[in-house]
Amino acid sequence: MSQDTIIKIENVTISFWQNNVGVYSLKDLITQRKSPFKTKTILHDICLDVKRGDSLGILGRNGSGKSTLLRTIAGIIKPQKGTVTVNGSFAPILAIGAGLELELTGYENITLLLALYGTARRNTNAVDNIREFSELSDEVLRMPVKQYSSGMVARLAFSISLANDSDILIIDEVLAVGDQGFQAKCADKINQLKAAGTTILFVSHFPEGVLKICNNAILMEGGHITHRGTAQEICKDYQMLF
Numbered sequence: 001m002s003q004d005t006i007i008k009i010e011n012v013t014i015s016f017w018q019n020n021v022g023v024y025s026l027k028d029l030i031t032q033r034k035s036p037f038k039t040k041t042i043l044h045d046i047c048l049d050v051k052r053g054d055s056l057g058i059l060g061r062n063g064s065g066k067s068t069l070l071r072t073i074a075g076i077i078k079p080q081k082g083t084v085t086v087n088g089s090f091a092p093i094l095a096i097g098a099g100l101e102l103e104l105t106g107y108e109n110i111t112l113l114l115a116l117y118g119t120a121r122r123n124t125n126a127v128d129n130i131r132e133f134s135e136l137s138d139e140v141l142r143m144p145v146k147q148y149s150s151g152m153v154a155r156l157a158f159s160i161s162l163a164n165d166s167d168i169l170i171i172d173e174v175l176a177v178g179d180q181g182f183q184a185k186c187a188d189k190i191n192q193l194k195a196a197g198t199t200i201l202f203v204s205h206f207p208e209g210v211l212k213i214c215n216n217a218i219l220m221e222g223g224h225i226t227h228r229g230t231a232q233e234i235c236k237d238y239q240m241l242f
Helices: 026-031 065-075 106-117 128-136 148-162 180-195 206-211 231-239
Strands: 005-019 037-051 055-060 081-086 088-093 167-174 199-203 216-219 224-229
Touching: 005 199, 037 065, 037 081, 037 199, 037 224, 055 065, 055 206, 055 231, 065 081, 065 199, 081 167, 081 180, 088 148, 106 128, 106 148, 128 148, 148 180, 167 180, 180 199, 180 206, 199 206, 206 231, 216 231, 224 231
Parallel strands: 055 199, 055 216, 088 167, 167 199
Antiparallel strands: 005 037, 005 081, 216 224
16 A cells, blocks of 8 residues: 555445344244345445545435445444555544443543543643533533533544544544534634644535535445545535435
């Protein structure tokens, strides 16, 4: 893989088993005359190279395979076929609150996740930076996360992920959560990371967000990459689907 290429996806196919007839017990399974399961292919022979420092938007309708592609890159899903090579560290923001332990306080979650990322060793001011960026009070951060509103969870999760000094930032549609002020703050921070050379993968249903953050983009439909080009070109192609 070229040193300029930070992510290389070669002929990746992802399939899942589906239960189509309501089998929920061993008795149901035994009494079925034919197999109740069938495979559904989510990604079909995907090939994609992402250059270091690129900001790539991923657009497509619901069910097109966008989130599955990100989870495959992040190592959460292993492909049945093909390979994914990532030449760098990444911070995935794949769902609101993903990685947070609800029974722990905000501070305890910060300490735990920074330790897992290794950020605490590299940046002794990380906790203060997260508190400042999230705009959550000391009182709130001492509360269990299960008592947070969805907006508070979004603030905490984003702030922790953005404090992780990674080569790749993976964002799955979650910028739409939270108040407008915090959304704008996150977008500004992402653009700062982009200017500093961080590679960004950004899934969104909103072309406006892709145009603000991304240089290039791909359009997905039915588990295939159907179009590749600049963010402006792909956003136009996406809007023509509706």
